[in-house]
Amino acid sequence: MTRKSVAPVFLDAEAVRERLSAIDVMAAVRDAFLELAAGTGTASTQTVIEFAGGGDAIVYPGALERRGLMAVKVSPYLPGRSPAVTAWTLLVSLESGAPVLLCDALALTTERTAATTALAVDALAPADARCLAVIGCGPIGRAHLRYVTPLRPFDDIRVYSARLAAGDPIRTAELAACTPDARAAGSAAEAVADADVVLLCTSSSTPVVELADLRDDALVTSTVTSSLAACEIDAGAVPHMAVYCDARSAAPVAAGELRAAAASGWSTDRIVADLAELVAGTAPARPGGRAFFRSVGLGVEDAAAAAALHDALGAPSSDGGPAGA
Numbered sequence: 001m002t003r004k005s006v007a008p009v010f011l012d013a014e015a016v017r018e019r020l021s022a023i024d025v026m027a028a029v030r031d032a033f034l035e036l037a038a039g040t041g042t043a044s045t046q047t048v049i050e051f052a053g054g055g056d057a058i059v060y061p062g063a064l065e066r067r068g069l070m071a072v073k074v075s076p077y078l079p080g081r082s083p084a085v086t087a088w089t090l091l092v093s094l095e096s097g098a099p100v101l102l103c104d105a106l107a108l109t110t111e112r113t114a115a116t117t118a119l120a121v122d123a124l125a126p127a128d129a130r131c132l133a134v135i136g137c138g139p140i141g142r143a144h145l146r147y148v149t150p151l152r153p154f155d156d157i158r159v160y161s162a163r164l165a166a167g168d169p170i171r172t173a174e175l176a177a178c179t180p181d182a183r184a185a186g187s188a189a190e191a192v193a194d195a196d197v198v199l200l201c202t203s204s205s206t207p208v209v210e211l212a213d214l215r216d217d218a219l220v221t222s223t224v225t226s227s228l229a230a231c232e233i234d235a236g237a238v239p240h241m242a243v244y245c246d247a248r249s250a251a252p253v254a255a256g257e258l259r260a261a262a263a264s265g266w267s268t269d270r271i272v273a274d275l276a277e278l279v280a281g282t283a284p285a286r287p288g289g290r291a292f293f294r295s296v297g298l299g300v301e302d303a304a305a306a307a308a309l310h311d312a313l314g315a316p317s318s319d320g321g322p323a324g325a
Contacts, residue, residue: 008091009313011103016309020107023308026115026147030279032064032304033119036247037280040065043247043298046254055079062299064307068094071303073105091306101310105302112305113297114143116246116275117221120293121197122151123278124244124286125219129196130155135188135208135232136201137161137171140223142178144199149179152197157182160191161202189213200224200232205256211237214290221293224256233292235260239270242287246295248274254296 011019035041042063049057055078063070075087087105092098129152134141137159149157157179163171164184175182185191188209192198195215200222202208211234214220220241224230238261245251245258252258252268262268273283275295 008099009101009103009310011101011309013104013106016104016107019309019312020111022312023305025108025111025305025308026118028304028308029112029115029301030119032062032300033276033279035064035066036276036300037282038066041276041300042070043250043276043300045250046296046299051078055084060297060299060302062301062303063094064300064303065094067303067307069100069303069307070094071299071306073109073299073302075105075109089302089306091303091310101306103306103309105306108302108305108309109297110139110143112301113140113223113295114147116295116298116301117144117199117223117293118147118151119279120221120244120246120275120295121148121199121219123275123283124291124293125152125197126217128153129219131195132157132197132199133185133191133195134159134182134199134201135161135191137164137175138201141199141201142174144201145179145182148197148199154197155181158185158191158195159183160185160188192218197221202232203230204232205230207234207237208232210234211240211290217289219291219293221295222255222257223295223297229256231255231257231260233257235264238292239266241290241292242272243270244273244275244278244283244291244293245271246275246301247298250298251294251296255294258294 036043044061047059057076060073071089071091073089077085087109089103089105091101093100132154159182165186192209192213198218198220222232224232235257277283
């Protein structure tokens with residue numbers, strides 16, 4: 001008997017934003033990394049497609065076999081068009097092979113990126129961490145503030161961006177609405193001085209902080225993935241920190257400063273642990289000194305966020321039942 005085909009749910013950007021408050025992205029991403037640790041999840045490396053006419057697209061595949069789902073996110077960069085960057089996630093049932101959800105993934109990407117960093121901070125930051133620094137106050141930076149500030153008793157929160165430092169009223173209002181207790185710093189060096197945790201949330205292709213400006217035991221996180229050359233710390237700093245990443249199979253291939261450090265003789269074998277090991281509790285204790293967590297974005301994170309969104313809809317798999325949108 002042939003099963004009845006059900007059209008996948010389609011959600012545009014507005015529909016996704018309306019439903020974000022109904023999902024726990026951090027819990028979903030944590031479960032995804034537990035699947036990776038158990039061997040039932042797949043964290044494939046990104047694929048970058050260069051277009052002859054300019055621009056590119058990054059493809060992020062991932063699978064959550066325990067959930068019976070896989071996803072592919074495609075994020076084109078098309079310079080000269082508006083918007084230049086878009087992102088779409090397709091969620092597919094591993095039981096039927098049919099799509100169950102297609103959604104605009106820009107907001108979901110922001111959320112899953114911040115949630116991934118938050119998991120690392122929760123695993124690596126000292127329990128008594130009180131000073132938090134964030135470099136960058138765009139959507140990614142503000143999302144990091146929302147996810148990370150509840151994790152520790154932070155009572156000194158500093159944020160630096162060029163627009164904030166210049167007194168831009170829009171950025172100032174956005175920061176106040178996001179985290180009223182945060183204050184704008186006049187420079188990156190001022191922001192990170194004596195900070196226990198430093199969150200780098202820019203799209204920079206050059207270092208935004210200096211190793212010498214960081215306290216000796218600071219935890220630094222970076223998420224920049226705008227290009228293979230992108231880096232928010234100098235590659236020369238990598239050998240002087242305990243390095244962690246979202247996935248051993250992906251970060252050394254896609255992270256600019258890790259690639260550059262490896263080309264200069266640093267071995268990726270020195271990565272202390274990845275996020276699956278941290279979440280599963282199998283990572284060794286964090287050594288003394290500075291630590292660096294580098295994430296590059298994984299399709300398994302996109303699968304987790306999209307699956308959580310699909311669950312919140314009350315939508316079924318492709319095997320039958322109503323498909324609400």
